[in-house]
Amino acid sequence: MDGPEDSTGQPGPADRSHRSSVSSVGAREVQLKPKHQPYKLGRQWQELLLRFTDAPDDDVAMDEPSLQFRRNVFFPKRRELQIHDKEVLRLLYEEAKGNVLASRYPCDVEDCEALGALVCRVQLGPYQPGQPTACALREKLDSFLPAHLCKRGHGLFAALRGRGAKAGTGEQGLLNAYRRVQEAAGSDGEREASLSPHYRAYLLKCHELPFYGCAFFHGEIDKPAQGFLHRGGRKPVSVAISLDGVHVIDCREKHVLLGLRFQELSWDHTSPEEEESVLWLEFDGDNEGTPVNKLLKIYSKQAELMSSLIEYCIELSQAAEPAASQEAGPTSASGSSPPPHQRPQLRRQGSVVCSRIQHLSTIDYVEEGETIKRVKPKRTTSFFSRQLSLGQGSYTVVQPADSLEQG
Structure with a gap:
């Protein structure tokens, strides 16, 4: 899907819903810009893996990239709702479904069931009472729900328990949600043939996830x-970055550890020689x-x-603000239209999309010379200068007190 062109005659970064992407299993993904040539990038693939991943040398030598057609990270979610082309x-829909099933998009059980029900509608047609049964859904449950919600026991006892057993909570919850899927108005044949409303409903549900459409690192x-003994260690995380902000996701527990809008953070990266790169x-x-x-340290060769x-996302967001205000046009106080209705954010207690700052090991600090020292909670000026320009709701810091009690 193309949009208006920029000054060079090429569509802007946010004007296409999809772009080419080069990726390999378990190693790295690269979203290509219009000027990139996939063939040349493929020839440099091993060099890129050595530079930006921790993959073993043997895996790098055997790795082969694949060219994929994927969602443009810079394409705004509001523009998706304006798309009418079924393909x-x-x-x-297919890309979002893959990310949900792979737990790349962590979802609460209720949301997984609602999304899985829409997949049932797309693959199995309209719900018919008594068909399919919950037990029938069990056979291909991993086509509708993420793997961690489809875990089944193995061995003799699991097999014996499965015979004649009632459907599990996953199958029954999915079946109940499937029963509630609404059909579009029209004749029976038209409703069965048209899948666009269900594609759109799936995407609209995914839009409630704060990390939808992100680039992952x-x-x-x-x-x-x-x-x-105060043993710590490290845990693997995914860092999801979009036009809205940054989310740090626990890969094993399938939940968000930290979610920040760009107005709420300051950032930088360091890549010292003979040491790990850090965001x-x-x-x-x-x-x-x-x-x-609070200062969070993310170790990654992709810092x-x-x-x-x-x-770049901040630059795009700032450039889009004047354009959006011009599109809205001047409005008077008496004739101004009410603000558009916004979907409520997920606020379930214990939701997987809520930040879990208590699970993070952060540094509370005060800047003193060129060192960072831990302090008992008092704040000073920001250690980093890279942040979104100050505005309403921007990140601010508390000025230091006259004396700081160091810990």
């Missing part, structure tokens, strides 16, 4: 020290009710790429 909607963070995220927090600056993407 484009299908491509967006691999990284690790420090675990909070635990036990008498630093600074944000507001509290320690026992006292405001503090430079993440930092560049954050900066």
